[in-house]
Amino acid sequence: MSAHASFLTDRLLLSIVRDDGAFANVQRVCLAGCNRLTDSAVCRLLDVCGENLECLELSDCTLISTSTIEHAARVCRSRKDGKSCLVFLDLAGCSNVDTLDALRLTETNFEALREIRLMGTSRLNGRVPQDEFVELARELEARRARWRDGIGRRREDAVRRAEADDSPGTDVGNTVTAEDMMNMIDPSASCIDCACGDASRGEEIEPWILEGRENVPAWVTTCCIQPALCVVDLPKRVKHWKTKLDIWEEGTAPIAACDHAMVMQGNMNDPGHQHQLNLLPGCGHVLCVDCEQRSRVHMVRRHLDNEYVYPCPLCGMDMPNPGGFEITLNP
Ligand SMILES: [Zn+2]
Ligand SMILES: [Zn+2]
Structure with a gap:
């Protein structure tokens, strides 16, 4: 729809949204730049196409508020297992979406989410009061710590498993190969199938994971150790x-x-x-x-x-x- 962004109004969008089940097959909705759309029309659209939705692009939809994301958290669920299919969510430039609320909602509600864009949302747009910005910075730090704990635990488990298998006395810490490292990390909990090789994505690399290890493929270091959710930039x-x-x-x-x-x-x-x-x-x-x-x-x-x-x-x-x-x- 973004090609028609300049004249796409609520009324126009609602006139093409039907509740006949056909929309349930929609996997990608792109409303980028549709700055005349409000929450009510987008929520109505999500009602009919949320079930299998994998990609939701709302960048620069400046009238959209946090309530649309709350609504998406409720209705973007598969009828089969009740889980969300949403993989990609673009909220960049949505100045009425609260950055912190969006972070919290996406962490708990979208199980399959791999990438979210939040630059230009409310706490990173215009003149932001110091307290609101600091609150966001703290939450990001806390989220990072939660992720680090998870990775740390998985790594310890893997090292314990390796020690149980290997002959006694093997120094696991210094002889880890790239292949071992791949095995050390639980594929279900990290983006092991991503293999995007793009070092600029996501959070910075934890120094400990590279210590004393050379020739580790770039994509292992950038992808496998990342949180399941990549908060771009x-x-x-x-x-x-x-x-x-x-x-x-x-x-x-x-x-x-x-x-x-x-x-x-x-x-x-x-x-x-x-x-x-x-x-x-x-x-x-x-x-x-x-x-x-x-x-x-x-x-x-x-x-x-x-x-x-x-x-x-x-x-x-x-x-x-x-x-x-x-x-x-x-x-
Ligand atoms: Zn200066
Ligand atoms: Zn002055």
């Missing part, structure tokens, strides 16, 4: 932004990009200070809304590029586009 970026935030909180590094931010960092005196400060996630510099606005007049258009970029007044690195993701610091 999110963990790494959020971690990066959280680091910038921590630097500001420590108050030691000179990252204030305007005089008003310097007051907050304690380098100047201004008792009447009333400025709303934002952290630019990319470079980590902090400046007030007024100074940010003023510095945006120095926009530049790079060679052969149609879009303007806005250099940070302190370091020259690109600021987010107007309305883009920034973290509003606690007053």
Whole structure:
């Protein structure tokens, strides 16, 4: 449907959705860019085609809210075993979907889900209050720890099994081959059949799994140790932004990009200070809304590029586009 995104309204969508069972065979729904659709029409569509749905693309459906994901969690279930068939969920740019709720809902409700895209959802869109961003960063860290525990347990089990089989005295830790490593990890709990070989996907590789082991195929290290669910881009970026935030909180590094931010960092005196400060996630510099606005007049258009970029007044690195993701610091 995304080819008709510009004029696809609720009414138009509802007029083609029938409850005659034919939609139950639908496996892929692409509504990318359909920014006129609301929850009610998309939920109605999911009602009739949720059963076998494997791929749901809702990127840039800006009117869609978290309730559509809640609804999908209820109705995207197979009649046979009650499990969800959904493998791929794209919510990138859905600014009304709460990032945290989407993460939690997908972790518990979609058993088959392998990939979810969440960049540009509510906690990573526009000016996000510091507390909301920190809550998201904490949840991602907790999720990562849960995943690590699972991998760690499976690895210990495998090592125990190997020790029971092998002759005594074999040092399992240093003689593990790539093949052993494959066997060590429970295929049902990791994406062993994926073999995508794309090192840029998902979370970063845990250092322990590569220690002392050479010639491990790239796809083993990128895929087999991943959580069943691949949260594209999110963990790494959020971690990066959280680091910038921590630097500001420590108050030691000179990252204030305007005089008003310097007051907050304690380098100047201004008792009447009333400025709303934002952290630019990319470079980590902090400046007030007024100074940010003023510095945006120095926009530049790079060679052969149609879009303007806005250099940070302190370091020259690109600021987010107007309305883009920034973290509003606690007053
Ligand atoms: Zn300022
Ligand atoms: Zn900067």
